[in-house]
Amino acid sequence: MGVSRYFAVGTRPPRNSSSLAILLSKSIHRIVMERNEDGTWGGPDSLDQFICTNHVVMTLMAAGLQPTSELLKPALEYLADLNTKRLTTFFWRSGPLLNVAQYENIVNHDIEYLFSKKERAGGNPDYPALFFLLKLLRFKEGGGRV
Numbered sequence: 001m002g003v004s005r006y007f008a009v010g011t012r013p014p015r016n017s018s019s020l021a022i023l024l025s026k027s028i029h030r031i032v033m034e035r036n037e038d039g040t041w042g043g044p045d046s047l048d049q050f051i052c053t054n055h056v057v058m059t060l061m062a063a064g065l066q067p068t069s070e071l072l073k074p075a076l077e078y079l080a081d082l083n084t085k086r087l088t089t090f091f092w093r094s095g096p097l098l099n100v101a102q103y104e105n106i107v108n109h110d111i112e113y114l115f116s117k118k119e120r121a122g123g124n125p126d127y128p129a130l131f132f133l134l135k136l137l138r139f140k141e142g143g144g145r146v
Contacts, residue, residue: 028063031056032071039074050087053078057096067100080106084113091129099141111136 017025035041035056042052057075061067067076079093080103091110097103114133 024063028060031059035071038078040078041075046087050079050082050089050093054092054096061096067096076100076103091132094132094136098136098139107136107140111140 031041036049040049040053041056042049053075057072057079060072065072076097079097082090082093084090091114094107094110097107111133114129114136117129
């Protein structure tokens, strides 16, 4: 006769969600609900805002949210526009900005900054910034070329 066709009229909630899927969805929902009005995360302190926004963006991207999503755009712009003179650990922003095409120049700037530091560049004294530089170069698309 003919080909059978199926059409979707809407979504259907899953019949059986795993406990892990439920935990992940609740966690992501909580993170999203804690977003500040300006699209960042964290408290009023600028360092807290930077650290929280940085980690939340990486978390949401790891969960599958695209960097082009309306939810992440303000946070990514905040990270891109950081006052690098005032915040000495600004280079950590390159974690979530890495391999996002529109931020390639910023990541390259941060890599060059870290490369110019032969010892420590702010941050945790037990985690030398050069280790972060090596990670950026290792996972940068295009073989780590700056």
